[in-house]
Amino acid sequence: xxxxxxxxxxxxxTKRSSVIWEPDANVQIPVRKISLKNPLHGFDNxxxxxxxxxxxxxxxxxxxxxxxxxKSCLHNPNFVTDAIGYDTGKCANGNxxxxxxxxxxxxxxxxxxxxxxxxxxxDRSWWYTFCLKCRARETHPSWQPPIWSKICPxxxxxxxxxxxxxxxxxxxxxxxxxxxxxxxxxxxxxxxxLFQLILLALCAHFGGFLMSLTTLPPLIGMxxxxxxxxxxxxxxxxxxxxxxxxELRKIALVIILIRAGLDLDPLALKRLKFITIKVGLVPWxxxxxxxxxxxxxxxxxxxxxxxxxxxxxxxxxxxVVVSCLFRLRSKGYGVAKGIPTLIIAVAGIDDATSVAMxxxxxxxxxxxxxxxxxxxxxxxxxxxxxxxxxxxxxxxxYAPEKFDPFxxxxxxxxxxxxxxxSVFGSEMIGYGGAGPLACVTAAFVSLxxxxxxxxxxxxxxxxxxxxxxxxxxxPILFSITGAQIKINELDPHIIGIGTGCLIAGIILRMLVTxxxxxxxxxxxxxxxxxxxxLMAKATVQAALGPVALGFVLGQTPQQTYGETVLMICVLxxxxxxxxxxxxxxxxxxxxxxxxxxxxxTPEGWRRSHRPSIRDISIIDEEEERHNxxxxxxxxxxxxxxx
Numbered sequence: 058x059x060x061x062x063x064x065x066x067x068x069x070x071t072k073r074s075s076v077i078w079e080p081d082a083n084v085q086i087p088v089r090k091i092s093l094k095n096p097l098h099g100f101d102n103x104x105x106x107x108x109x110x111x112x113x114x115x116x117x118x119x120x121x122x123x124x125x126x127x128k129s130c131l132h133n134p135n136f137v138t139d140a141i142g143y144d145t146g147k148c149a150n151g152n153x154x155x156x157x158x159x160x161x162x163x164x165x166x167x168x169x170x171x172x173x174x175x176x177x178x179x180d181r182s183w184w185y186t187f188c189l190k191c192r193a194r195e196t197h198p199s200w201q202p203p204i205w206s207k208i209c210p211x212x213x214x215x216x217x218x219x220x221x222x223x224x225x226x227x228x229x230x231x232x233x234x235x236x237x238x239x240x241x242x243x244x245x246x247x248x249x250x251l252f253q254l255i256l257l258a259l260c261a262h263f264g265g266f267l268m269s270l271t272t273l274p275p276l277i278g279m280x281x282x283x284x285x286x287x288x289x290x291x292x293x294x295x296x297x298x299x300x301x302x303x304e305l306r307k308i309a310l311v312i313i314l315i316r317a318g319l320d321l322d323p324l325a326l327k328r329l330k331f332i333t334i335k336v337g338l339v340p341w342x343x344x345x346x347x348x349x350x351x352x353x354x355x356x357x358x359x360x361x362x363x364x365x366x367x368x369x370x371x372x373x374x375x376x377v378v379v380s381c382l383f384r385l386r387s388k389g390y391g392v393a394k395g396i397p398t399l400i401i402a403v404a405g406i407d408d409a410t411s412v413a414m415x416x417x418x419x420x421x422x423x424x425x426x427x428x429x430x431x432x433x434x435x436x437x438x439x440x441x442x443x444x445x446x447x448x449x450x451x452x453x454x455y456a457p458e459k460f461d462p463f464x465x466x467x468x469x470x471x472x473x474x475x476x477x478x479s480v481f482g483s484e485m486i487g488y489g490g491a492g493p494l495a496c497v498t499a500a501f502v503s504l505x506x507x508x509x510x511x512x513x514x515x516x517x518x519x520x521x522x523x524x525x526x527x528x529x530x531x532p533i534l535f536s537i538t539g540a541q542i543k544i545n546e547l548d549p550h551i552i553g554i555g556t557g558c559l560i561a562g563i564i565l566r567m568l569v570t571x572x573x574x575x576x577x578x579x580x581x582x583x584x585x586x587x588x589x590x591l592m593a594k595a596t597v598q599a600a601l602g603p604v605a606l607g608f609v610l611g612q613t614p615q616q617t618y619g620e621t622v623l624m625i626c627v628l629x630x631x632x633x634x635x636x637x638x639x640x641x642x643x644x645x646x647x648x649x650x651x652x653x654x655x656x657x658t659p660e661g662w663r664r665s666h667r668p669s670i671r672d673i674s675i676i677d678e679e680e681e682r683h684n685x686x687x688x689x690x691x692x693x694x695x696x697x698x699x
Contacts, residue, residue, distance in 0.1 A: 188212040253292040254301070254533075260286060261536030274377045274638050276535045276595055280630060283539030294540040299607050302537050307484075309530040310412070310600045311476040312523055314493055317375050317405035318500025319520040323508065325398040332577045333399060337406035339573045340591065344566040345371040351558040352625070356551065362605075362618045365418045369602060369622070370562060370629055372411035373404040374595035376531070377634050381641040382590070391649035396583060400590045409497045411597050413438060416489030423608050424487060434488060442483070442491035446498025449475040453499070454506035468507070469522040475499050538599040541606075542627050555625040559632060563592050582648040589644055593637030594629040602626030 201217035209215065215223070234255065238245040245251045261279040268278025286292045294302070326333060349367035352358045358366065379401055386397040417438055421431045453475070457467040476499065480492035508514045570588035579587065603626075606619035 185212070250297060250301075253294070254298070254537075257283060257286060257292050257294070257536045257540060258533045261532035265532055265535075272638075272642060273635050274380060274595070276376055276531060276599075276630075277635050279532045279535035280539040280599075280627070283536035284542050284544075286536075287540035287542070288544050292540060294537060296610055298537075299610070303604065303607055305530070305533055305537070306600045306604065307480055308477070309527075309534040310493065310597075311473070311480050311496055312526045312530055313375060313596050313600070314405075314408065314412070314496035315472055315476050315500040316379075316520070316523045316527060317401070317408055318497040319504055319517070319523065320375070320379060320401050321405060321501055321504070322395070322398045322514055323501070323505050324514070325395040326402055329395055329399050329402070333402045333406065335573050336399065336570060336577070336587065336591075337403040338410065340566045340570045341371045341407050341410060343569045344562045347562040347565050348558055351561060352555075355554045355558065356621060358618060358621060361418065361422055362622065365415065365422070365605065366622050366625060368411050368414040368418070369598055369626060370559065370594060371407065371566075372594065372597035373407045373591050374593045374597070374630075374634065374637075375401070375404045375408065376527075376596045377593035377638055378404050378590055378641070381638050381645075385641070385645040385649065388646075389652040390645050391583065391586070393650060393652045394579065394583065396579075396587065396649060400587060403591060405497055407591075408597055409494050412493035412601065413442065413490035415597075415601055416483070416491070416493065419605065419608075420487055420489055422605075426487065435490070438483070438488045438490035439494065441488060442479070442494030443498050445479055445491065446495040446500075447502050449479075449495070449499040450502025450506060453503045454510070459510045465518045468503070469519050472500060472503060472519060472523075473526075535595075535599050538603060538627060538630075541603055541623060547624065551621055551624055552628065555621075555628050556632065559625070559629050563633065566591065583650075586641075586644055586648040589640045590637070592633050592640075594626075594633045598626040598630055 199216070199218045205217045209217075209220075234245060237251070241251065243249050245255075261282040264278035264282030265275030266278070268281075269275045283294075287294055345364075345367035347367075348370045349360075349363045352366055353360060353363040382397040382400060386392055391397055417435050420426075420434055424431065449471075453468060453471040456471070457464050461467065476492075476496040479495035479499070483489055483492035483495070503519070504514065504517070507517060507519070512518075567588040570591060571584050574584035574587060577584075602623045606616070606623050609615035609619045
């Protein structure tokens with residue numbers, strides 16, 4: 058507006074005003090002119106990231122590079138504050154632009170300063186970036202001594218909450234070790250067997266943390282940690298650990314199978330039941346047959362050992378697939394068609410089938426029962442396992458009562474105890490294949506029953522508890538598996554031929570998955586993604602690969618076969634786990650359709666990273682763009698109106 062002085066009758070025009078001279082008046086009245094030419098058709102202004110529908114005049118010119126006019130800080134001195142409330146010293150309308158979090162991005166994956174994009178060249182050092190990546194964002198109010206921020210600046214040092222947590226866990230661990238030492242004596246002392254096992258698990262946990270910084274599955278770092286510590290002589294995991302490691306693997310197997318059952322979505326699984334069975338079992342059979350034939354003729358394994366190796370290698374790893382798919386599902390990729398649920402369900406079916414078949418083969422190989430008893434073990438194991446799982450799942454629904462104040466811990470313990478009894482008990486009576494099926498079935502039936510009584514399918518406390526259990530047993534399982542590989546004893550011939558067998562099985566499985574995907578309602582890109590996701594091996598191979606070797610130690614030809622099976626199982630983990638994780642992460646955003654997610658929900662008992670498919674809808678990008686254009690132009694017209 059022009060500045061008007063009534064006494065001097067002087068008009069001072071500004072840049073955004075023009076003056077209309079009235080011949081019959083002594084006062085000049087400034088009038089602001091606006092342009093309403095073609096308000097619905099403009100050009101995108103690349104200067105602004107959001108909203109994309111902001112328009113500029115057709116007469117204006119825009120350059121991708123170069124200075125951009127910005128308002129003075131005195132115009133609207135609203136200073137930008139960082140994620141923890143400290144003033145950055147820059148104005149919101151100045152050079153700093155804040156990045157808006159998309160609802161399709163995981164809020165919990167953001168670090169404290171990641172929501173501020175510094176576009177003025179204020180580049181941080183690589184050490185600052187690395188430290189920032191290592192620090193998780195705190196989502197709850199925290200307290201720290203006033204002097205802490207001065208002596209331990211963020212993010213180069215730990216926050217007080219992280220430091221105090223480490224101190225508490227360290228004290229608990231040391232005191233528990235002291236109690237254990239008073240009970241078992243020298244076995245828990247430095248150099249003892251139990252002390253080595255504890256040291257191996259702690260180092261594996263740290264190795265997994267370092268590997269997770271590269272976005273690869275932590276189990277790769279745990280496996281490498283065990284292999285390195287064993288071969289450099291820091292630990293010595295030998296035959297004396299046989300009984301202990303065998304039982305630890307069974308417990309880890311129970312936990313991962315229950316997690317697989319709790320991760321299934323009953324509604325999506327009901328809709329995809331035929332697709333799940335077809336995509337899960339047909340490629341599994343093909344890969345198992347390929348591994349069996351190639352290892353029998355190329356590595357001279359007996360038929361029974363080759364079949365055992367085939368059913369082990371054909372299992373898909375939930376430890377790799379689930380974690381990668383959760384990241385994609387939290388961003389909305391493939392959720393509209395239930396692709397994450399489909400792949401998780403296929404992984405659960407593959408695992409249950411592999412473990413059940415392995416139990417049957419193990420009973421046949423190391424059993425002195427009659428031929429008739431061995432033949433009927435298969436059907437009895439399948440029927441008995443599924444039956445016990447259904448029964449235990451129903452019992453877990455009614456006991457404890459759903460309004461019991463201790464219903465959460467009691468239900469968790471019911472599932473855990475039921476799984477342990479099914480696995481250990483089925484092996485004791487000679488039907489080892491029934492236990493794993495019972496674990497998956499009981500977890501799934503319990504989930505269905507609990508969801509009808511009020512628990513959310515994709516967010517229930519039992520799943521959180523078993524995630525915590527898996528955090529404890531994952532480093533133990535994979536570090537022990539890696540420690541059983543001695544590099545100086547590896548046979549280059551077995552490594553080379555075994556790698557070729559694995560590659561052949563994976564390629565044929567992918568081709569068969571594409572073929573059986575015809576008629577499943579998936580387009581070509583989605584079928585390619587599903588086939589790539591089902592190549593990762595880890596959990597079943599680590600849990601059961603060394604078991605057969607424990608039965609044949611000291612038997613010259615049989616021990617060689619057992620070592621070959623273990624070697625190829627570890628090789629499959631080393632090759633397919635990182636490759637599968639990388640392919641899922643890279644190809645997911647490119648091959649899957651992205652969906653619109655609802656706003657983040659408040660924190661509760663459990664932070665859910667599995668959004669429900671019932672709360673999402675497919676984005677119509679053209680319609681959304683048109684609506685944004687109309688809304689923004691309407692707002693601009695109202696602002697420019699006199």
